[in-house]
Amino acid sequence: MAYARVALIGLGLIASSISHGIRRAGLPTVVTGYARTEATREEARRLGLGEIHDTAAGAARDADLVILCVPVGAMAAVMAEIAPVLKPGATLSDVGSVKGSVIAAVGPLVPEGVHFVPGHPLAGTEHSGPSAGFAALYDNRWIILTPPAGSDPNAVAELEGFWNALGANVEVMDAEHHDLVLAVTSHVPHLIAYTMVGVADDLSRVTESEVIKYSAAGFRDFTRIAASDPTMWRDVFLNNKEATLDILGRFTEELFALQRAIRLGDGAHLHAYFTRTRAIRRGIIDAGQDTAAPDFGRGVSPVPAE
Numbered sequence: 001m002a003y004a005r006v007a008l009i010g011l012g013l014i015a016s017s018i019s020h021g022i023r024r025a026g027l028p029t030v031v032t033g034y035a036r037t038e039a040t041r042e043e044a045r046r047l048g049l050g051e052i053h054d055t056a057a058g059a060a061r062d063a064d065l066v067i068l069c070v071p072v073g074a075m076a077a078v079m080a081e082i083a084p085v086l087k088p089g090a091t092l093s094d095v096g097s098v099k100g101s102v103i104a105a106v107g108p109l110v111p112e113g114v115h116f117v118p119g120h121p122l123a124g125t126e127h128s129g130p131s132a133g134f135a136a137l138y139d140n141r142w143i144i145l146t147p148p149a150g151s152d153p154n155a156v157a158e159l160e161g162f163w164n165a166l167g168a169n170v171e172v173m174d175a176e177h178h179d180l181v182l183a184v185t186s187h188v189p190h191l192i193a194y195t196m197v198g199v200a201d202d203l204s205r206v207t208e209s210e211v212i213k214y215s216a217a218g219f220r221d222f223t224r225i226a227a228s229d230p231t232m233w234r235d236v237f238l239n240n241k242e243a244t245l246d247i248l249g250r251f252t253e254e255l256f257a258l259q260r261a262i263r264l265g266d267g268a269h270l271h272a273y274f275t276r277t278r279a280i281r282r283g284i285i286d287a288g289q290d291t292a293a294p295d296f297g298r299g300v301s302p303v304p305a306e
Contacts, residue, residue, distance in 0.1 A: 010069030016133025021166035034059035073235035088113035099175035101239035115155035139167035183243035193225035
């Protein structure tokens with residue numbers, strides 16, 4: 001059974017894609033929404049994302065499902081505002097990239113009778129804002145739900161069904177395990193990308209024009225990742241310290257081993273290492289989470305006619 005009323009608190013890429021996905025799926029659902037700035041609210045209204053309210057409480061009132069789509073660091077304040085209007089029996093979820101800190105910050109504020117089922121869509125682009133959303137964002141992507149102990153299984157199942165209707169696969173796991181997995185697959189890779197782009201910027205012997213003009217695929221892909229929303233990623237690292245530092249330590253050990261192999265001319269070690277990591281890339285493609293198309297599936301700009 002579909003939720004009759006879904007409230008999206010925060011109207012960026014993730015929320016706008018949820019709204020488009022609801023419409024594409026033909027769900028009999030009224031979508032309401034709220035964003036912090038008037039400019040974003042007006043943009044959401046122009047895009048027809050739903051009934052856009054001027055307060056978070058106004059959007060959340062009478063909703064059957066409320067999804068917090070704001071940066072992790074802002075969730076507690078938003079939750080304090082909407083808690084008094086959440087109706088008994090409603091489900092509260094979120095889309096934060098970190099789950100342990102969200103549960104710690106939001107959980108104590110959840111009114112009795114409201115089902116709290118934290119979630120994390122493993123989907124996105126480097127773009128942000130309401131206009132960045134599109135209905136197919138969640139197709140064959142994974143949504144991880146981390147319901148606290150004692151959660152109502154019916155509420156969890158209903159939320160699973162909602163995400164399935166938007167084209168997503170759903171996995172349920174413990175919040176602590178989620179944060180460790182995401183440190184490996186997302187958080188540390190983003191930190192490395194930010195660092196590599198920063199290193200290039202700091203190299204005075206390479207001019208800015210050369211960095212831009214001669215960006216081969218590797219550096220270009222780093223810049224794509226590093227273009228992600230800075231507020232969101234600041235909050236991710238501040239709220240997933242332990243897992244991120246753990247994986248960074250392991251990364252440093254691997255990096256030292258590669259440095260040693262390069263210094264000693266150990267080609268066998270390098271070849272074996274790159275062969276193993278290449279197989280991981282193949283596994284991602286085989287799982288349908290990326291494409292083997294040339295240029296990683298990016299569209300190629302046509303060459304202008306002379």
